[in-house]
Amino acid sequence: MENVPSLQDLRDAHERIKPFVHRTPVFHSELIDQAAGTSVFFKCENLQKVGAFKMRGATNAVLCLSDAQRSSGVATHSSGNHAQALAKAAKIVGCQAFIVMPETAPKVKVNAVKAYGAEIIFCAPTLQAREDTLKEVQERTGAAFIHPFDDYRVIAGQATAALELMEEIKDLDIFMTPVGGGGLLAGTALAVHYLQPQSQVMAGEPSGADDAYRSLQTGEIQPSVNPDTIADGLLTSLSTKTFGIIKQYVSRIITVDDQEIKQAMRLLWERMKIVVEPSGAVPLAAVLQQPQLFAGKPIGIIISGGNVDLDQFSFR
């Protein structure tokens, strides 16, 4: 897919992945509405396969490959949700996944990827080592590289969460996602632009990794420098493809600090009884920070994922 996905591309992606991903539920809580001062509907991608929306994009990308391409497998570098998603998507279509991970990746994540039958190739924890190792793997195997977000097939896949949300809840005024590399935000922005152009698309971003905020302000990609936030899924910077879409169709990015993220996360756990990872709580944190922006405007939030390392939590 060489061009920005069209509405038909998004719909094709949805038909393609439907048999392999969950149609996640949309949750709603009176108590959260009271706290937010408006109606908030949560599309629960934490309840998606592998616990994150990444399953949508990875599955679409793998299903777009030709049989010949599939026979050589797929490869990526990631220690996060995209790694698990690509491993699982490859398993579904019966092709081999090669995942480059830093030696420092948490064992629980390594084991999760292994459990889906992927081959893991460890590298030093630097960008250079990661890219070199990925190149080696591709040369050795001929595997197709599936980037976590700088790929229109992936972006079209991520857009399908918003398609489902719009089908289910009519007349949302504002759609929000978190933003890291920008795949979910770009996909959501496209879907809303095509189907509900009168609605706004916004994002929440950790202030400790505010490259997207700065990029939207300046109109040029500003890379993350030493990002530091509890929202470990949002450390990456935007890419050319995601920023190209975000620049056009996203009206605002709101930054929130880690304390605000933790409070929003706790509210979701406590009131909706669902496990949400810090990254997934970022948009709600933004809504709670700026109630005057949202008063009386129904909001749809895509909860990105629920992969929390529960070792962080302990019974006192």
Next chain:
Amino acid sequence: MENVPSLQDLRDAHERIKPFVHRTPVFHSELIDQAAGTSVFFKCENLQKVGAFKMRGATNAVLCLSDAQRSSGVATHSSGNHAQALAKAAKIVGCQAFIVMPETAPKVKVNAVKAYGAEIIFCAPTLQAREDTLKEVQERTGAAFIHPFDDYRVIAGQATAALELMEEIKDLDIFMTPVGGGGLLAGTALAVHYLQPQSQVMAGEPSGADDAYRSLQTGEIQPSVNPDTIADGLLTSLSTKTFGIIKQYVSRIITVDDQEIKQAMRLLWERMKIVVEPSGAVPLAAVLQQPQLFAGKPIGIIISGGNVDLDQFSFR
């Protein structure tokens, strides 16, 4: 309701409460199936209003009152989920709730009950003080006492979770709930007895509060003596009405220790991304303890609630 509820009573309860309670989703996880060695379907009453199945029984009981009775309000003694459920149910039908709570009740629970507009009457943390205070409240107000479980209206309400589960997932071989006072277990046992008598009903119970296990063994109610378990919703003993039903229709009670409960709870949080209170994880703990009993037999588990005090958990 003077007699053990009939099938028609259960169906009437379901129609009565439907507009006021959630039809909770049924969740399923391939990874939990693998761990359990069979298919396990979870009826998620942690996603019910007030975060627990108790909403069903309390709502049915309140809706069964005459207008004259409602005008004097309802009363109960509880510091747990029944207190919140009765307060919320009373608010829905527009009658006053009076809740007797020990002075030692956690502030978060007191506040939750207050938020539903109930009047709280504190008492010393003894059974005698609780009963005396409740009697005083009833004499002062004329409120109708709604017992947390020794009440056929409440039992019929709790049975509706199993009605929904049977409608949604056909041919379950075994139904399981946790057991404390026995309202959910008795209701489930009745529903399964009437509609799927070829299936079995079992319960999980904490070994630190194993009165139901001992009662079923001996055929007579054995009270809890100094119960001690992390499953704080299961400290109470069976009552005449609940034991009468359980004795007839429950085939087995399996006891599990707190370590097993914590492991099952973590599995539910980690794999299904839902917040389950310790009591709600007890049936899964029993399945994981005795895989040979369940191999190849599809199980339906009612997850009783999700009200966990998150202050117990901390980021390291």
